[in-house]
Amino acid sequence: xxxxxxxxxxxxxxxxxxxxxxxxxxxxxxxxxxxxxxxxxxxxxxxxxxxxxxxxxxxxxxxxxxxxxxxxxxxxxxxxxxxxxxxxxxxxxxxxxxxxxxxxxxxxxxxxxxxxxxxxxxxxxxxxxxxxxxxxxxxxxxxxxxxxxxxxxxxxxxxxxxxxxxxxxxxxxxxxxxxxxxxxxxxxxxxxxxxxxxxxxxxxxxxxxxxxxxxxxxxxxxxxxxxxxxxxxxxxxxxxxxxxxxxxxxxxxxxxxxxxxxxxxxxxxxxxxxxxxxxxxxxxxxxxxxxxxxxxxxxxxxxxxxxxxxxxxxxxxxxxxxxxxxxxxxxxxxxxxxxxxxxxxxxxxxxxxxxxxxxxxxxxxxxxxxxxxxxxxxxxxxxxxxxxxxxxxxxxxxxxxxxxxxxxxxxxxxxxxxxxxxxxxx
Ligand code: HEM
Numbered sequence: 152x153x154x155x156x157x158x159x160x161x162x163x164x165x166x167x168x169x170x171x172x173x174x175x176x177x178x179x180x181x182x183x184x185x186x187x188x189x190x191x192x193x194x195x196x197x198x199x200x201x202x203x204x205x206x207x208x209x210x211x212x213x214x215x216x217x218x219x220x221x222x223x224x225x226x227x228x229x230x231x232x233x234x235x236x237x238x239x240x241x242x243x244x245x246x247x248x249x250x251x252x253x254x255x256x257x258x259x260x261x262x263x264x265x266x267x268x269x270x271x272x273x274x275x276x277x278x279x280x281x282x283x284x285x286x287x288x289x290x291x292x293x294x295x296x297x298x299x300x301x302x303x304x305x306x307x308x309x310x311x312x313x314x315x316x317x318x319x320x321x322x323x324x325x326x327x328x329x330x331x332x333x334x335x336x337x338x339x340x341x342x343x344x345x346x347x348x349x350x351x352x353x354x355x356x357x358x359x360x361x362x363x364x365x366x367x368x369x370x371x372x373x374x375x376x377x378x379x380x381x382x383x384x385x386x387x388x389x390x391x392x393x394x395x396x397x398x399x400x401x402x403x404x405x406x407x408x409x410x411x412x413x414x415x416x417x418x419x420x421x422x423x424x425x426x427x428x429x430x431x432x433x434x435x436x437x438x439x440x441x442x443x444x445x446x447x448x449x450x451x452x453x454x455x456x457x458x459x460x461x462x463x464x465x466x467x468x469x470x471x472x473x474x475x476x477x478x479x480x481x482x483x484x485x486x487x488x489x490x491x492x493x494x495x496x497x498x499x500x501x502x503x504x505x506x507x508x509x510x511x512x513x514x515x516x517x518x519x520x521x522x523x524x525x526x527x528x529x530x531x532x533x534x535x536x537x538x539x540x541x542x543x544x545x546x547x548x549x550x551x552x553x554x555x556x557x558x559x560x561x562x563x564x565x566x567x568x569x570x571x572x573x574x575x576x577x
Pocket of ligand 1: 227258259260270321399410411414415416418419422459460461464516517518519520522523525526527528530531552
C-alpha cells in the first residue's frame with residue numbers, strides 16, 4: 152500500500168532521499184525548540200531521514216494519521232534492538248531478563264489483533280467512571296500543592312507542581328504511598344532514559360538496575376493484590392480478566408506498569424509546565440482566560456496542540472512504502488511526529504499562532520490517533536483542568552521569576568521535558 156497525499160503529488164520521488172534540509176535533529180537546541188526545523192520540513196521534506204540515526208521523521212498531518220491507521224505497514228512491534236543503539240538496548244534487556252523481567256511486547260508495542268486483546272483489558276481499567284471518581288482527589292492535590300508556595304509568591308513550577316501533581320496521582324493509583332513519589336520519579340526517569348537519548352554502557356547498567364528495583368517492588372504488589380484486591384489501578388489490572396480469560400502474567404503486568412509510568416507521568420508534567428509557560432509568554436491570552444474561565448478547555452487543547460508533550464513515537468515499516476513522494480524501505484524506523492503534525496499549515500490555519508479561541512484544534516494528534524489513542528487522555532485532561540482551574544482562581548497573575556534555561560528542555564528524541572521553570576505568582 153502507498154501512503155500518498157494528493158497535496159504532495161507535485162513532490163518528486165527521491166529513492167536516495169535527497170532532502171534539502173540540513174539542520175541536524177541531533178542538535179539539542181533543535182530538539183528543544185524544533186519549530187523552525189519542522190516548518191522547513193513541512194515546506195520541503197515532510198518525510199526526512201535523520202542522517203546520524205537512519206530514523207525517518209514523518210511530519211505531515213494527513214500522512215501521519217494514515218500511518219497510524221495502517222499498522223500492517225507501520226507496525227508498533229518496534230524491535231527496540233533494531234535502532235541506532237541496538238547493542239546497548241540488547242544489554243539492557245539482558246540485564247532485566249537475567250535478574251527480573253525482560254520487556255515482553257504488550258499494548259503499545261503490539262499491533263491488532265494482539266493489541267486489541269491488551270487494549271480491551273486497559274479500557275476496563277481506564278473507565279470514565281474511574282476518572283470521574285478521581286476528580287475530587289485531583290482537585291485536592293492541586294490545591295495542597297498551591298498551599299505550599301502561595302505565601303512566598305514564587306516557586307520552581309516543575310518540581311513544586313507540574314511533577315508532583317501527576318506523580319502523586321499515579322503513585323497512589325499504583326499502590327505506593329504519596330511520600331514515595333521521589334522513588335517513583337527515579338524509577339520513571341530510569342525507565343524512560345533508553346528511549347530519550349544515547350546512553351553510555353555504564354548508564355545502561357545503571358538504569359537497568361533502577362528498573363529492576365521497580366520490578367521487584369511491583370512483583371510484590373501484584374502478589375498482594377492477587378490475594379487481597381483493592382480499588383487501585385494495580386488491582387484493577389491484576390483482576391482485569393473476565394471469566395474464561397487468562398489472567399495477565401507477571402511479565403505482562405511488568406510491561407504494562409512500564410507503559411503506564413512512562414506514558415502517564417512526564418507527559419502530564421510537560422503539559423502542565425508548558426501551559427504556564429504559554430500563559431506567561433502570551434499575556435493577552437492570560438488576561439483573556441482569566442476573564443473568561445469557560446475557555447479553560449479550549450486553552451488546554453490549544454496548549455496540547457502547540458507544545459505537544461509527546462513529539463513523536465516509533466513505528467517500524469514491514470514493507471517498502473512511499474509517503475509524500477519519498478520511498479521508505481522495509482524495516483525502517485519511522486518516528487511519527489505528533490507535535491509537528493500539530494503545526495502542519497495544511498491542517499491548521501496559521502499553526503504558529505497560539506490562539507485559545509481557534510476552532511480547528513479539535514483534531515490535534517497530541518494523544519495519538521487510531522487504535523493506540525492514549526487511554527489516559529481523560530485522566531490527563533482532568534489533571535490539567537483541575538490544575539489550571541485552581542492555579543487561575545488562586546492568583547492574579549503569573550510571570551517568570553528567572554529566564555528559562557537555554558535550551559529549556561532536557562535532550563530527548565520524543566518528549567519535551569523541562570529542566571526547571573521559576574515563576575512568580577501574584
Ligand atoms: C498530557 C498527557 C499525555 C499525553 C500527551 C499522552 C500521549 C500519548 C500518545 C501520543 C499516545 C499514542 C502512542 C502511539 O501512537 O503509539 C499515548 C498512548 C498511551 N498513553 Fe498517553 N499521554 C498522556 C497521558 C497519559 C496518562 C495519564 C496515562 C496513564 C496513566 C497514559 C498512558 C498511555 C498508554 C498506556 C498508552 C499506550 C496505549 C496503546 O498502545 O493502546 N498516557 N499517549
